[in-house]
Amino acid sequence: MSQIACLGTHTITGLLSTAGRQFRDWTAGYRLFSHPRFEQDAIFGTARRDVLHRLPDDQPLISAIDDSILRKAGKHTPGVGWRRDPLGPPFQTNLFRAQRVLQISALLPEGPAARMIPIDFQDAPTPAKPRTNDPPECWQQYNEARRTHNLNTQAAQRLAALRHDLDADEPSRHRPLWISADGRLTNKPVLRQLPANTVFIGRIRGDARLYYPPPPLDHPVGRKPSYGLRTPTPEQLLHGHTVPWQEVTVTVSGQPRTFRIKTIAPVLWRTAGPNKPLRLIVIAPTGYRLRKGSKLLYRQPAFLICTNPELPVQAIVQTYVTRWGIEVNFRGEKQLIGVGQAQVRSAKSVQAAPALAVAAYSLLLLAAHRAGAGQPDGLQLPPPKWLERRAEPRSTTADLKREIRNELWGRGLHAHFCGFSATITFGPERTETALHLPSAVIYAPQ
Secondary structure (H helix, E strand, O other), X not given: OHHHHOOOOOOHHHHHHHOOOOOOOOHHHHHHHHOXXXXXXXXXXXXXXXXXXXXXXXXXXXXXXXXXEEEOOOOOOOOEXXXXXXXXXXXXXXXXXXXXXXXXXXXXXXXXXXEEEEEEEEEOOXXXXXXXXXXXXXXXXXXXXXXXOOHHHHHHHHHHHHHHHHHHOOOOOOOOEEEXXXXXXXXXXXXXXXXXXXXXXXXXXXOOOEEOOOOXXXXXXXXXXXXXXXXXXXXXXXXXOOOOOEEEEEEEOOEEEEEEEEEEEEEEEOOOEEEEEEEEEEEOOOEEOOOOOOOOEEOOOEEEEEOOOOOOHHHHHHHHHOOHHHHHHHHHHHHHHOOOOOOOOOHHHHHHHHXXXXXXXXXXXXXXXXXXXXXXXXXXXXXOHHHOOOOOOOOOHHHHHHHHHHHHHOOOOOXXXXXXXXXXXXXXXXXXXXXXXXXXXHOOOO
16 A cells, blocks of 8 residues: 555655654565565466456456566666667667566456556566676576576466466366567567467567468478468558458547558468468558647558457457557556665565565556546546546546545545635735645645
């Protein structure tokens, strides 16, 4: 609860101060992270089972997997290394020290707007590079660790662990698992180690080389070919005229949107292997305007593959569109929950501190959904006056944080939110404003 209600920087000191333990011994607070005193898999397993409990029996578990980076300044923090700044300009590669993490979020339908719930979180560090004068054994171990502990291999392991957990529970044993990812994780280690009863939807390059299945041979002589003729590349399919355009309607941010697509199936990709037929989908660039009456601009096209060519095209596009929810999770975790702000140095604390913060964020979203506070009308704390006219499809993370503070501190501060709590009094010579401390605390952005 301290992780959600903390007003300042979400360090261990800040969390202890929020819980009112700043004048007590801090040893237990730090040992909570440096020693394995809480089961991370059990907490995320509770969130996963809660999501599955709210899904219909015939609906698959739609999830998204992605990696992110947490800024770190310490030079001796385990697992921290130089990373590329994703917000840097395209003409200059900026680097900073950061910790890399891997997360899986599951889709929870919530009225017109769906919400992603984190169900798995793992530290994904890069192996430390030896010095130049280190013995050859160190370099051999480093090269082996690069092959076995890279991000792609760890992503495949987390997907296999998620599928194993689903099979271990009797209610979800036969439920399909749909995973969507961006181009970073659409590669050979992930596709070739994909577990059974799992569908992968990912993004590929525009110049990817795809093939048709090999035709049957009337008189087979020698080895049977694994691939047939070359198909048009996704970029060629986008600009070509051999395949007609189709229109599919999907839900984006609670509103229906129509996309123009082209698709061919089945196709083969050497990265996925000859025994994994795919469906290729090309999504045309969508137009948008920065303001009313301005010039019509276009976004980049999208090239998708799906490991189950029999799925409806509309379901594939809808699943990939909902992948944006994991990006929203990363933004809320970093900016509002304070993931990565804890200044810890031990190897176990570097993994446990952000994991516990993400688990608290996941349980907050599930508790809001269960209590009916996932919709703006379900909140007890009224919005500020300047927010009354905004129509939001669901409550934001900031709204849920303010609701938690209202429930925790509102009664203790003797605050009654039934309109304007402060009144403006006009004196004979000057204007004075009566400041209301409870409103300032509970409506605080941090």
